[in-house]
Amino acid sequence: MASRPLSQKQLRARREELEAERAQLLEQVAELDAEADVNNWREGGFDDDPADAGSASFERETAQSLSNHARGLLTQIDDALRRMDAGRYGTCERCGEKIEPDRLEALPYATLCMTCKRREETGR
Numbered sequence: 027m028a029s030r031p032l033s034q035k036q037l038r039a040r041r042e043e044l045e046a047e048r049a050q051l052l053e054q055v056a057e058l059d060a061e062a063d064v065n066n067w068r069e070g071g072f073d074d075d076p077a078d079a080g081s082a083s084f085e086r087e088t089a090q091s092l093s094n095h096a097r098g099l100l101t102q103i104d105d106a107l108r109r110m111d112a113g114r115y116g117t118c119e120r121c122g123e124k125i126e127p128d129r130l131e132a133l134p135y136a137t138l139c140m141t142c143k144r145r146e147e148t149g150r
């Protein structure tokens with residue numbers, strides 16, 4: 027299981043990917059927040075129609091939870107970018123080993139190696 031650190035070139039490419047994703051997520055969050063707001067505003071107008079009010083509030087909750095999810099991803103991306111700056115990107119936060127390249131490919135902002143992640147999920 028030879029795991030070499032990412033080359034500078036790979037790191038740069040990864041950073042660009044993360045920054046692109048970050049920009050996309052920021053846009054998404056702005057849209058979702060606007061949606062949640064509009065629905066909030068509309069809901070007030072449906073006081074005498076519980077069905078509409080219900081679906082408006084459902085939509086608002088959906089937008090809010092999507093927005094929260096996107097924010098969570100943003101935090102992780104920011105974190106990954108910070109780790110790149112610090113030269114710690116791709117290193118497991120728990121055991122200090124290199125995170126498997128396949129895992130980083132699938133989850134560019136992973137902070138734990140496969141072993142530690144599994145340990146965390148199974149409650150150590």
Ligand SMILES: [Zn+2]
Nearest residue numbers: 118121139142
């Ligand atoms: Zn680890």
